Amino acid sequence: MRVIAGSARRISLKTLEGLETRPTTDRIKETLFNMLQYDLADRVFLDLFAGSGGIGIEALSRGAAQCVFVEQNRAAIEYIRENLQATKLTAQAVVMHCDALTALHRLEGKYRFDYIFMDPPYGNQTEKEMLSYLIDSGLMDEESQVIVETRLDEDFSYLEAMGYILTKEKRYKTNKHIFLHRK
DSSP, X not given: OBOOSSTTXXXXXXXXXXXXXXXXXXXXXXXXXXXXXXGOTTOEEEEETOTTSHHHHHHHHTTOSEEEEXXXXXXXXXXXXXHHHHHTOGGGEEEEESOHHHHHHHHTTTOOOSEEEEOOOTTSOHHHHHHHHHHTSTTOOTTOEEEEEEETTOOOTTHHHHTEEEEEEEEOSSXXXXXXXXX
């Protein structure tokens, strides 16, 4: 895994071995950031379930002003810190070692995010819990974009009733990204 573009272009990133995290592949990451590239400058990014930090680091490398990384796996947190040092992006990062819901509560009143990216464990509806919290929080507004990486067959029929508009869906071979805004 590596940084695709920007100030840290081509720098390799360390990732956890095994199935505890699912690093977003370079090809999928490149496709995602090609969709976002013209709107990242000076934005504030939240990387929930950050794993080794590849998505947030890519956002910083491409011009985001700041990124908050949230991860509860201690080994993954160390990789995020090492990857931030290797890319020289530590000054623009906040790394939180806790579960995602705790992090959202702690961030309330301190940040308003332009982008919220989440790649939660598949199949246990964690993204629904996060979206339920975020819709009424001060962490986002009508301009904020939420991006969820999830399995292809994940059901999001609840989004409209929850107060979200699905603006885009990008399907890959094994998973998809959905893009959301508040109504």
